[in-house]
Amino acid sequence: MSLAFNEEQRSLKDTARDFANDNTPVEALRKLRDSQDEQGYSKEHWAQMVELGFGGVIFPEAYGGFDFGVKGLAGCMEEFGRTLTVSPLLSSVALSGSLILEAGNEAQKNQWLPAIAMGEKLVSVALEESSRHNPQGVALSAEKVADGYKLNGKKTLVMDGHVADLLLVVARTSEQAGEQDGISLFLVDPKAQGVEVQRTTLTDSRNYARVEFSDVIVAQDALLGEEGQGFAPLDKALDVARICLAAEMFGGIQEASERTVEYFKERKQFGVLIGTFQALQHRAAHMYTEVQVCKTILMDALNALESQDDNAPALISGAKAKISEVAELVSNEAVQLHGGIGVTDELDIGLFLKRARLSQILLGDERFHYDRYATLSGF
């Protein structure tokens, strides 16, 4: 399998780039932030993205998708990352869609996947409970009751949680927090009694929420997959989302480093372009080498996923880890190397810094993923 995008994938990626440049440039994020938009994303842009087919890239045709593979979607994510495009693509499609695809029964898939692909429904996964990504650490309890389950606990950092039509709640039906066994998945209506959703505003101006569950009763058929066996499909869906997020981050890394190099060619100090200073040249050159390595690592992991290689999860962790490290490096360097203007709100670079840091911790930072890589690799 090729470590380069093929013609079809490039054409989809080009469509994404054109769309992003025309409709969701960085100003669009600024506008959402400054207007304190209630949705936190543009319904109009999302409708256009759905129209262009981005919602169905990874789903089988039977569920309203066009079966184009995660590699195809990742190319688009990269372009959206360049303009800091805000959309439910990561939360509803890459993560929630994959989870329903992995764990759902026929009826659940039929009910939800076409609706997700068409943008009619927005679905969010409620997973995190602490300051660090920790899928095994889930403690939110789901207790078996007469005709279903009773949920109690709190979730945080639920992407697009406050605008979701459905929550996929990761809960514990048995065993202890920290164990893979005993994790179950539930479809929960955010309007159900006992569910309290609170939008949280983070520095990247994307959508997140805290969700509290107090004696929430769900029916037996709200179970997604088998009771106690939720970890495996969750892990798979997370991997799809992780690599899509890594692709998006990679777009941001490229954009921030390219803008910095461009600035070197415009800004004069001491009577010369600052790009003539070797101290700066070497930092830019080093970043360039890191960006190139990231590109390979991303494509390598996408290929492994596409061909269902045994080492796909390890390579995805490797990619998320490495790209997280480089995102930190590049976003910090981009700010520093712009001098005073780099720390102003007016310059977009600050927005890239904020997005980079959230994305770094989202779905596992380098610490989490090097650890997972090591475990999966047997050391």
Place this chain on the structure above:
Amino acid sequence: MSDSKAFRQEIRTWLEENCPESMRTKAKPEEQVWGGRNIQFPSEDARVWFERCVEKGYCVPDWPKEYGGAGFDQKQTRIFQQEMARLNCRPPQVNLGIWMAGPAILEFGTEEQKREHLPKIARGEIRWCQGYSEPGAGSDLAGLQCKAESDGDEYVINGSKIWTSYADHSDWIYCLVRTDSDAPKHNGITFLLFDMASEGVEAKPIELITGETHFCQTFFDNVRVPKKNALGEENKGWTVAKRVLEFERDMMSDMESTAVNSGQSPRSIGQKFLGDDEGRVTDEVFRQAIARHEVQRRGLEMSQQRMIDEYMQGVGDPRVAMIFKYVGTEEEKSKYELMVKMAGEYSLGWGEGYTENEIQMTKDWMGAKTHSIAGGTSEIQLNIIAKRALGLPEK
């Protein structure tokens, strides 16, 4: 498709039938077969393997058959290398002639020069060394002073070169000399090929921190070289020299797989010294560092393949090639630092009380320091990237 499948099968079968078992392991330094007039074989298997490869042109698979190669195209060469790697076959011959002099002669040589030199390299009859650096001209290579004065059909060479790897064991040298001292520095250099047995050549070994005498200072005292030995035109040697530096950079990018080393990896060292019964590295900090190393290493290796894949998709980017020497050699250094931290004294042994393999680890650690200097330092690589890949302005 089926063509290349058949080709792969043919190579695989040939290697399986012809590569002796003992040649399917990494060579120790003293087990490498350097070509040359004094060619030596550490074992009968090494000789057999060398001779079989020479017969097929497999020491230089991508060279034309008429010059002693196997005539493989790029794709076939790649398959050949993959199959060699699959069986872990040693290179039958190592020689600067294969990596640098030969490719330069192929690209810039006259028909006569090709016929004279290439088959001898392919058959391992002549060992080459590189006379570039001088005491006063390292990174600033074009500032070289070693002089070649015209005398009829000959040049008379006076001056010295330094860090000339294996000059004391080499038969021929490709050497940069100044033929015009008045021209701007890049325009007065000629690329000369000559016999190290010529009168007036002396190579004095210099000891490395690894304890090896890898390189020499090489002195030239009125050495007479026929003018027809210039590769490319007189005073136009810089073009050839730069191309050879690219070959060198590419070769050195992959020191990890070409270099002779203890065969240990951060993972194996981590498991050996810090692993539990299941092979889990118990120290979290080291465990993370090993993972980071492996991810970076794979990223680097796969980048070569990505470059090829991008060319095949029509979206190739020549700038990518500029990263390998820097990333590869810097990664190699941090890898050994990591291993030293985990193995402690067992990777810093120098004699009594330590096994051969342990001492090799010490040498590997130090050897890695030379790789980010030789063939253009890391800083020079960054300069090149800044200028050529990023288009940053010069003062």
